[in-house]
Amino acid sequence: MPRHEPVGGVMKVAVFGLGYVGSVTAACLAAAGHEVWGVDVDTAKVEPIAQGHSPVVEPGLDDLVAAGATSGRLHATTDPRLALERADVSLICVGTPSTQAGSTDLTYIKRAVRDIAEAARVVVRPESGFHSIVIRSTVPPGTVDEVVAQVLADVPPPEGLTFGTAMCPEFLREGSGLADFYEPPFVVVGTRTPKVGTALTDLFSFLGVDVQIVDVRTAEALKYACNAFHATKVSFANEMGRIFRHFDVDSREVMKIFVQDTSLNISPYYLKPGFAFGGSCLPKDLRSVLHLARINDTELPLLAGALATNERSVRDVVDRVIAGPGREIALLGLSFKHATDDLRESPNVELAERLIGKGYNLRIYDAIVNPGRLVGANLRHVTSKLPHLQRVLTDDPDAALAGADLAIVAATDRPAVEALLRTPPARTIDLSGRLGADVEALPGYEGVGW
Numbered sequence: 001m002p003r004h005e006p007v008g009g010v011m012k013v014a015v016f017g018l019g020y021v022g023s024v025t026a027a028c029l030a031a032a033g034h035e036v037w038g039v040d041v042d043t044a045k046v047e048p049i050a051q052g053h054s055p056v057v058e059p060g061l062d063d064l065v066a067a068g069a070t071s072g073r074l075h076a077t078t079d080p081r082l083a084l085e086r087a088d089v090s091l092i093c094v095g096t097p098s099t100q101a102g103s104t105d106l107t108y109i110k111r112a113v114r115d116i117a118e119a120a121r122v123v124v125r126p127e128s129g130f131h132s133i134v135i136r137s138t139v140p141p142g143t144v145d146e147v148v149a150q151v152l153a154d155v156p157p158p159e160g161l162t163f164g165t166a167m168c169p170e171f172l173r174e175g176s177g178l179a180d181f182y183e184p185p186f187v188v189v190g191t192r193t194p195k196v197g198t199a200l201t202d203l204f205s206f207l208g209v210d211v212q213i214v215d216v217r218t219a220e221a222l223k224y225a226c227n228a229f230h231a232t233k234v235s236f237a238n239e240m241g242r243i244f245r246h247f248d249v250d251s252r253e254v255m256k257i258f259v260q261d262t263s264l265n266i267s268p269y270y271l272k273p274g275f276a277f278g279g280s281c282l283p284k285d286l287r288s289v290l291h292l293a294r295i296n297d298t299e300l301p302l303l304a305g306a307l308a309t310n311e312r313s314v315r316d317v318v319d320r321v322i323a324g325p326g327r328e329i330a331l332l333g334l335s336f337k338h339a340t341d342d343l344r345e346s347p348n349v350e351l352a353e354r355l356i357g358k359g360y361n362l363r364i365y366d367a368i369v370n371p372g373r374l375v376g377a378n379l380r381h382v383t384s385k386l387p388h389l390q391r392v393l394t395d396d397p398d399a400a401l402a403g404a405d406l407a408i409v410a411a412t413d414r415p416a417v418e419a420l421l422r423t424p425p426a427r428t429i430d431l432s433g434r435l436g437a438d439v440e441a442l443p444g445y446e447g448v449g450w
Contacts, residue, residue, distance in 0.1 A: 088130075
């Protein structure tokens with residue numbers, strides 16, 4: 001259990017929006033010793049807190065709100081001016097619902113930011129002369145830089161006060177909000193203002209968790225990545241149940257064992273943006289599962305989408321090549337993964353075939369692949385895709401790069417990286433994301449997904 005006292009000193013905090021996230025946040029910060037003022041336009045949320053009750057149903061929250069109100073550290077109001085008087089930080093926890101078109105409605109975000117800016121012009125500023133405006137709600141990347149910044153440009157702070165902005169996403173689940181607040185998976189602050197990072201590090205110091213300071217857009221995107229992955233996991237497990245029940249398989253038992261693998265199944269291993277998957281197993285076995293679904297009249301759109309998005313990964317690189325100048329291309333890395341000569345269903349082989357088919361002059365470097373040593377299905381596959389591989393393949397990365405307008409890089413071995421640094425072409429498309437800072441600093445460098 002975290003310490004319930006603010007390590008960095010008591011701060012006055014305004015929490016805008018008193019729904020599940022705002023109420024839990026306000027009560028927990030007050031319990032940690034901070035002076036907290038909740039703000040909401042809805043008196044049905046404000047009045048319960050003023051009376052020592054939670055406005056939402058959340059296990060344990062009613063007692064925490066009562067303790068906060070009794071101690072005099074937790075308040076609620078409909079008037080932003082009361083909350084902003086000498087306040088150090090504003091946390092915006094308002095709703096960001098979907099529009100009919102599926103976009104995010106930022107109306108409440110803009111209204112809260114404007115309320116803060118306008119109130120700050122008429123109240124006593126904090127002694128520091130600095131106020132942090134922090135978004136906790138889930139918002140699209142660019143919201144702080146564009147939407148929040150525009151509101152603050154329209155309503156600038158008064159003389160003697162400076163605003164700093166940040167994104168600090170919350171990871172609270174309804175029904176376990178208190179436990180999630182006190183034991184977060186991480187505390188992430190996206191900001192370009194060091195003072196804001198320091199303020200939030202102090203604010204959340206009682207949690208005993210290192211605060212990670214990142215780019216604003218990284219913090220905004222993180223919440224979307226988390227929720228999209230959670231939705232994907234639910235859908236994946238459901239699709240496994242949908243197909244395996246036709247074979248008298250208890251998918252609960254399958255998934256119970258499945259999650260015990262923390263090396264690959266539940267791990268960071270495959271969760272790095274990069275190029276398409278390939279090899280002798282993943283494409284084949286995914287097609288097999290989809291075939292089992294078809295013969296049992298069962299739809300598995302998530303798994304079908306995995307094949308479609310994999311194809312899109314290859315097509316996207318081809319499109320980017322076509323959109324740029326130059327006809328001479330060096331492809332560094334041909335096998336589907338490092339330290340193997342297995343070319344079966346390698347996306348790099350597919351990429352090479354398509355580029356050659358479109359008339360590009362391709363030279364390929366691979367440290368391990370030797371056409372003379374390929375046998376069986378491996379040989380048959382590459383022969384069908386690249387019948388003239390011997391003519392375009394080299395084990396010398398400098399030779400592959402000589403005269404190239406563009407390098408497409410999957411290989412991460414030292415000779416490939418050093419050759420790329422010695423003779424960089426005008427453009428480099430990185431398929432791995434592991435080439436190092438020196439390569440990423442080259443003019444014309446592009447990450448495949450970053």
